[in-house]
Amino acid sequence: MAKKAARPRIGAKGAAAWYWKRYTELYPKYFWADDTKLADIVVASAKGSLLYDVEGREYIDLTSQWATNNLGNVHPEVLEATKDALERYGFLILFMNPHLPMIDLGEKLLEIRPSKNLTRVFLELSGTGAAEGAVKHAIEASGRPLILSFMGQYHGLSIGATAFGSLAARMRRNWEAFSGGAVHAPYPMTYRKPEAMTDEAFGEWCLGFIEDQILRHVAYPDRIGGVIFEPVALEAGVWIPPRNFVRGLRKLADAHGWFFIADEVEAGLGRTGKMWGIEHFGVAPDLMSIGKALGGGLMPLGAVLGDERAMGTHDVIAGTTFGGHPAACVAATVSIDVMRRDRIPERAARLGSKALKRVKEWEDLPIVGDTRGLGLAIGVEIVSDKASKARDNETARAVFFECVRHGVIPLYDYEMNVLRIQPPLTIEGPLLEKALDVMETALRKQGPA
Numbered sequence: 001m002a003k004k005a006a007r008p009r010i011g012a013k014g015a016a017a018w019y020w021k022r023y024t025e026l027y028p029k030y031f032w033a034d035d036t037k038l039a040d041i042v043v044a045s046a047k048g049s050l051l052y053d054v055e056g057r058e059y060i061d062l063t064s065q066w067a068t069n070n071l072g073n074v075h076p077e078v079l080e081a082t083k084d085a086l087e088r089y090g091f092l093i094l095f096m097n098p099h100l101p102m103i104d105l106g107e108k109l110l111e112i113r114p115s116k117n118l119t120r121v122f123l124e125l126s127g128t129g130a131a132e133g134a135v136k137h138a139i140e141a142s143g144r145p146l147i148l149s150f151m152g153q154y155h156g157l158s159i160g161a162t163a164f165g166s167l168a169a170r171m172r173r174n175w176e177a178f179s180g181g182a183v184h185a186p187y188p189m190t191y192r193k194p195e196a197m198t199d200e201a202f203g204e205w206c207l208g209f210i211e212d213q214i215l216r217h218v219a220y221p222d223r224i225g226g227v228i229f230e231p232v233a234l235e236a237g238v239w240i241p242p243r244n245f246v247r248g249l250r251k252l253a254d255a256h257g258w259f260f261i262a263d264e265v266e267a268g269l270g271r272t273g274k275m276w277g278i279e280h281f282g283v284a285p286d287l288m289s290i291g292k293a294l295g296g297g298l299m300p301l302g303a304v305l306g307d308e309r310a311m312g313t314h315d316v317i318a319g320t321t322f323g324g325h326p327a328a329c330v331a332a333t334v335s336i337d338v339m340r341r342d343r344i345p346e347r348a349a350r351l352g353s354k355a356l357k358r359v360k361e362w363e364d365l366p367i368v369g370d371t372r373g374l375g376l377a378i379g380v381e382i383v384s385d386k387a388s389k390a391r392d393n394e395t396a397r398a399v400f401f402e403c404v405r406h407g408v409i410p411l412y413d414y415e416m417n418v419l420r421i422q423p424p425l426t427i428e429g430p431l432l433e434k435a436l437d438v439m440e441t442a443l444r445k446q447g448p449a
């Protein structure tokens with residue numbers, strides 16, 4: 001048998017290539033192939049908004065790990081509390097042995113709820129589990145079999161979440177048959193609205209599509225248990241729906257007795273400049289899924305907040321062994337305290353509006369079709385032709401890798417012509433500026449000569 005090449009020491013020259021190659025040998029193609037999403041680096045350590053590869057190279061993390069490390073990576077106070085909780089509680093299953101940390105977290109979540117009608121908390125392990133948990137409560141409590149959801153929205157990759165979420169046809173490929181309970185409506189992605197329409201008119205048009213088309217031709221309103229949507233849709237490339245669309249959707253839900261479900265897994269916990277994305281629209285959800293940053297960037301945790309109708313009346317069989325892990329509950333409780341004490345959502349709003357002002361200037365570049373953002377969620381859409389708005393995945397990918405070569409990792413995944421800027425909300429101002437400098441240089445380099 002051929003002798004296995006020796007593993008290089010961390011920090012040694014050539015380590016980066018060796019570890020990357022090993023990664024591609026050990027993990028499925030989907031994890032690493034160029035046409036999926038990854039920068040070709042293997043991380044050896046991380047702190048705050050910085051990542052270090054196996055050769056010691058430094059990278060500015062504009063992803064915050066898909067908006068998970070909102071407090072930066074390895075927040076010291078969250079770390080201390082989590083370590084202490086692991087020592088004190090180890091692991092307990094909440095269904096068998098309810099524990100103190102879940103009581104503390106339940107109360108803490110109610111303190112920051114966007115509306116007083118949310119009175120109960122369900123705990124899960126992930127954002128997917130939270131989105132599915134919210135849908136389960138809506139279907140079971142309403143006794144209706146269908147869920148209304150939106151095209152271009154992401155709720156997770158489980159078979160259930162891909163049935164009602166439809167960010168990408170590629171994700172649903174081979175699983176289409178499981179979508180029997182989901183009805184998909186258009187979401188107002190305003191950049192490609194019909195020329196003559198304002199954003200508000202397009203929002204109205206999307207609502208009208210539900211009323212005039214879906215409810216008349218596809219699904220009777222009293223068969224729909226709830227409507228799930230992202231108040232600010234991030235995975236699809238940062239879309240901020242017009243206010244009238246969200247408010248109109250709330251009215252439609254009221255009119256037909258649908259649970260109004262906000263998926264706040266990515267937009268929640270300060271990302272958009274308020275604690276919750278839905279708070280930008282002045283309406284209250286009946287159910288709300290939370291995840292990602294909830295575990296303080298250290299522990300996996302998902303949660304659903306629900307009203308009495310959703311969670312106080314019916315037995316809903318949902319949950320998983322590790323959901324509501326005691327140490328994750330402690331990490332969440334402490335990170336919510338830190339977020340409020342340090343006014344993190346306000347910081348995201350301040351840093352984000354300054355960054356967006358600069359990013360907006362990039363619209364003068366020939367390859368930048370649109371820029372948009374709310375708080376520290378900013379999208380830069382790359383097109384090959386501004387008139388037709390044709391998506392240019394190849395150029396976006398080239399910009400992405402150019403940034404990586406210069407020590408900056410933008411968020412770049414399923415919407416492959418959009419580069420996103422979603423750093424930790426604690427990122428230092430000058431560090432963010434430095435990252436934007438690198439992105440701007442990379443964008444300019446890709447323009448026509």
Ligand code: PMP
Pocket residue numbers: 066126127128129131154155156157230234235263264265266267291292
């Ligand atoms: N909902 C939304 C809005 C998300 O952005 C995501 C993750 N990107 C999920 C659900 C799924 O969360 P997870 O990957 O933690 O399961």
